[in-house]
Amino acid sequence: MPQPAAVSARPEPAAPIAADLLDFVRRTAADTGLIASLPLDPQGRTWVRLEGPGGSEAWVIGWPPGTGTGWHDHAESIGAFATxxxxxKENALAVRLPASGWKTLELAEGVDRERRLGPGQGRAFGQHHVHEVLNESETEHAVSVHAYYPPLPLIRRFSRSGTVLRLEQVERPEDWQ
Structure with a gap:
C-alpha cells in the first residue's frame, strides 16, 4: 500500500516582489502615528528600521530641508519608497549599470529621469537602480518609507560630473546600522 506523501504544514513564504514592497511602503507612509513618532533633526537625516514584508528590510527616514542621498544604487536588491x-525629488538613470568591473562610465544622452513624490506617492524599482533622492525644500522636513529585498547587501555610491558617473565607495550594512 503506498504511503501518503509528507505535507508541509507551513508553506514557505514567497519572496516579495516590487509591487508588494510598494504596497507596504504606501500603507506604512499612511500610518500617521508611526510617521509622527520619528524624531526629526534639523542637521541631518534620521531613520528608524522596520520589519518589512517577506523578510525585507524597511526604514522610515526623516529628511531635513536641503538634504539628499547623493547618487547610489542598492546592488542586487529590489526596492520601493513612498513619501x-x-x-x-528623485533623479534616476534609465539604464542598467554593470554589477561590477568598472570605476567610470560615460552615460548616453537621454538616460536622466526626474520625478517628484508628494505625500502618498511612491515608486518601486529593480536591481541596480541608480538614483539620488532629495528634499529640495528650504523650510520643510520630508518623511519617507523605504523597503528593500533582499535586505541590502551593499550600497554603491557614485559621483557624477555631466555624463561621467564614477564609482566612489561601496558601503556594507555595518557602515549604516
Missing amino acids: ASGEL
Whole structure:
C-alpha cells in the first residue's frame, strides 16, 4: 500500500516582489502615528528600521530641508519608497549599470529621469537602480518609507560630473546600522 506523501504544514513564504514592497511602503507612509513618532533633526537625516514584508528590510527616514542621498544604487536588491510628508525629488538613470568591473562610465544622452513624490506617492524599482533622492525644500522636513529585498547587501555610491558617473565607495550594512 503506498504511503501518503509528507505535507508541509507551513508553506514557505514567497519572496516579495516590487509591487508588494510598494504596497507596504504606501500603507506604512499612511500610518500617521508611526510617521509622527520619528524624531526629526534639523542637521541631518534620521531613520528608524522596520520589519518589512517577506523578510525585507524597511526604514522610515526623516529628511531635513536641503538634504539628499547623493547618487547610489542598492546592488542586487529590489526596492520601493513612498513619501509620507513633504515632497521628495528623485533623479534616476534609465539604464542598467554593470554589477561590477568598472570605476567610470560615460552615460548616453537621454538616460536622466526626474520625478517628484508628494505625500502618498511612491515608486518601486529593480536591481541596480541608480538614483539620488532629495528634499529640495528650504523650510520643510520630508518623511519617507523605504523597503528593500533582499535586505541590502551593499550600497554603491557614485559621483557624477555631466555624463561621467564614477564609482566612489561601496558601503556594507555595518557602515549604516
